[in-house]
Each structure stands twice: as C-alpha cells, then as structure tokens.
Amino acid sequence: MKLKEVIIATNYEGFSAIENILAEIGAVGISKEDFKQEEVIMKGYFEEEELTKEKVDSLRKRIAQLADYDLNIGSGEIIIKGLEQEDWVNKWKKDIKAIKVTDKIVxxxxxxxxxxxxxxxxxxxxxGLAFGTGYHGTTSGCLEMIEKYLQPDFDVLDIGTGTGILSIAATKLGAKSNFALDIDPVAVKVAKENAKLNQVLDQINFAQGDLLDIVDGKYDLVIANILPHVIKRLIPDLPKVAKVGSISILSGIIEEKADMIKDELKKYNFEVKEIIQKEQWITIVAIRRG
Structure with a gap:
C-alpha cells in the first residue's frame, strides 16, 4: 500500500481540533509527537490515491479557520511526504492494543x-478514523464521567458526536435513548459505521446539525466534547435542552479556558459538580439547577 504522510506543526491547544479534522477527511492513521515548549507534530496517514487536491485544500482551509474560534494552533505548517513502500498498516496494527479507559469500558x-x-x-x-480517540484526555475524561453519572432511564444528547464513541458507550451503559449530532456529514457517517460495528446503530439517532439547531426535547444527560469557544456559545442555549436537575458533561477544554467555561455556566444557573483533568485537558460536569 502506498501512503502519503501529512505532517502538521501545532501545539497542545490546537492538536485536538486538528486530530478531528484529519479523522474526518479520511486519515487511515493519526499519530502525535510531543516536543519542548509545547510544540506538537501531528501526522495523518492517507492512501495515496485518496489524498486528493480537494482534500488537501479542505485541510488547509479548515485548519486556518480554527483561528475564528480564538484557537491558537501554533505555526500550522503543513508538509506532505510519501512513505516507503511497506505494509505500514499491518506494522502499525502491532503497536495498537486494547485499552481499559474506565473501570468498565475497554x-x-x-x-x-x-x-x-x-x-x-x-x-x-x-x-485511524476513530481508534486514537480512546487515548485522548478529553475522550477518556468524558467516558469516565458518563460511566459515573449515567442512569439507565436517561435520555442522552451527544453534541458534536465525532466518531460516535461517547454515544456508543452511553448506549452500552444502558441509556434509554440517544440523539447524536455533528455539523460534519463525514463525522456522522463514521459514527454510524462505528455504531453498526458495535451493534447499537438501531439504538442511536444520528443526525447532521450545528449545535442545537435541530434538537427538540429535553434530556437527562448532555455531552459536548468540542472546542471551548463553541462550548461557550452553546451554554446560553443549554437550558432549552437540559432538564432541571440534568447533568452536562463538557470537554475539549484546555486549562487556560476552564475558568471562562465555569463562569459562563454559572450565568445560566448550572452548578459545577465535578472537574477532572487529564494532562492539560479539563472535563467539567455541571448540573442544571433551575
């Protein structure tokens, strides 16, 4: 198999968003290398014939647009290289093992x-498209909190579902219903494929939509693992979909943005119940008080 390697220079604030973009445009593998002074090198691997000019242009455009969310991504420099002909995927598979990310979830x-x-x-x-997310501090933090707070009679809303892993976990933990949405149609497609793989596709309603635009109803548990400034934009509308006494699990938050999110939650009568941190990533659990 011939592959192309897309190398992106970024930092801790930008790598989560860039990781999502690489997955959504079809990377068969994603890796990260840490360097001093918080520099991070992201590497996305693509089948040579799949990395079209249109995909490269889309990648450059979407990375540049991250600045619109007040996200510092470092240099954002992109380099594309060919890889030596070898069975890279099989070699990579040998290095990826099952991981137990919570007391129950593997x-x-x-x-x-x-x-x-x-x-x-x-x-x-x-x-590639999904597996790496299990190692990420935002994903594992959300999974821990879902396992801790989810009750079997809960109706769950997953905003920005991405690979669908959080909705799949909530469903397997016994959620009564699950509505999962993402603004990106490719992400919705990947999430459906993963749900089918885990035999829960018929239990999750996946849809394409921007934040709460297509959401109707009230939920016991709201999950949003997205960019911090998108979370800030979401919070004023959370009371429209979160029942009184409901739980919201918010992640994708770097340390520097945590106070901003906590302050915004308080404005709209959400009490911060718990905060966990994994490396530089913060997951906030809040309860709607009225």
Missing amino acids: IKPTWEEYQKQADEIIIELDP
Missing part, C-alpha cells in the same frame, strides 16, 4: 483478541 481494535471480564463493556473501533 476500547479495542477490531483485529485484536481480547478476553472480556464479567463487568466490562467492549467498544470496538477500526484503526
């Missing part, structure tokens, strides 16, 4: 054998 690649323990919930993901 994320495992589809090709790996894993002996399930009695109380474990297994989420299967294919490489």
Whole structure:
C-alpha cells in the first residue's frame, strides 16, 4: 500500500481540533509527537490515491479557520511526504492494543483478541478514523464521567458526536435513548459505521446539525466534547435542552479556558459538580439547577 504522510506543526491547544479534522477527511492513521515548549507534530496517514487536491485544500482551509474560534494552533505548517513502500498498516496494527479507559469500558481494535471480564463493556473501533480517540484526555475524561453519572432511564444528547464513541458507550451503559449530532456529514457517517460495528446503530439517532439547531426535547444527560469557544456559545442555549436537575458533561477544554467555561455556566444557573483533568485537558460536569 502506498501512503502519503501529512505532517502538521501545532501545539497542545490546537492538536485536538486538528486530530478531528484529519479523522474526518479520511486519515487511515493519526499519530502525535510531543516536543519542548509545547510544540506538537501531528501526522495523518492517507492512501495515496485518496489524498486528493480537494482534500488537501479542505485541510488547509479548515485548519486556518480554527483561528475564528480564538484557537491558537501554533505555526500550522503543513508538509506532505510519501512513505516507503511497506505494509505500514499491518506494522502499525502491532503497536495498537486494547485499552481499559474506565473501570468498565475497554476500547479495542477490531483485529485484536481480547478476553472480556464479567463487568466490562467492549467498544470496538477500526484503526485511524476513530481508534486514537480512546487515548485522548478529553475522550477518556468524558467516558469516565458518563460511566459515573449515567442512569439507565436517561435520555442522552451527544453534541458534536465525532466518531460516535461517547454515544456508543452511553448506549452500552444502558441509556434509554440517544440523539447524536455533528455539523460534519463525514463525522456522522463514521459514527454510524462505528455504531453498526458495535451493534447499537438501531439504538442511536444520528443526525447532521450545528449545535442545537435541530434538537427538540429535553434530556437527562448532555455531552459536548468540542472546542471551548463553541462550548461557550452553546451554554446560553443549554437550558432549552437540559432538564432541571440534568447533568452536562463538557470537554475539549484546555486549562487556560476552564475558568471562562465555569463562569459562563454559572450565568445560566448550572452548578459545577465535578472537574477532572487529564494532562492539560479539563472535563467539567455541571448540573442544571433551575
């Protein structure tokens, strides 16, 4: 298999958003290298024939637009290289193992054998498009909080579902209903594929939409793992979809933006119940008080 390697210079504030963009335009693999002074090198791997000029142009445009969200992404320099001819995917697979991200939830690649323990919930993901997200502090933080706060009779809303992993986990943990949406149609397609892989597609309503534009109804649990400034834009409308006493799990927040999110929540009568931090990433749990 011939591959192209897309190398992007960024930082800790920008890498999560860039990781999502790479996944959504069809990377078969994504990796990250950390350097001093918070520099991060993102690498996305694409089948040579799939990395069209249109995709490259879209990548450049979407990365440049991250500045519209007041997101500092560092230099944002992009380099594209060819890789030596080798069975890169099979080599990469050997390095990816199942991971237990919470007390119950295990994320495992589809090709790996894993002996399930009695109380474990297994989420299967294919490489590249989705698997790496299980290692990310925002995703694992959300999964921990979903496991902790979800009750079996909860109606769940997942805003910015991405790969669908959070909705899949909520469904496997026993959510009564689940509405998952994303502004990107490619993300919705990937989420549906992952839900089908985990045999929960018929239990999750996936749709394309921007934040709450297409949401109707009230929910017991609202999840949003998105950019901090998008979360800030979302919060004033949260009372429209969050029941009184409901729980909101908000992530994708870097340390420097956490106070901004907490202040905004207080304005709209949300009480911060719990905050967890994984590396530089913050996940906030809030309860709507009225």
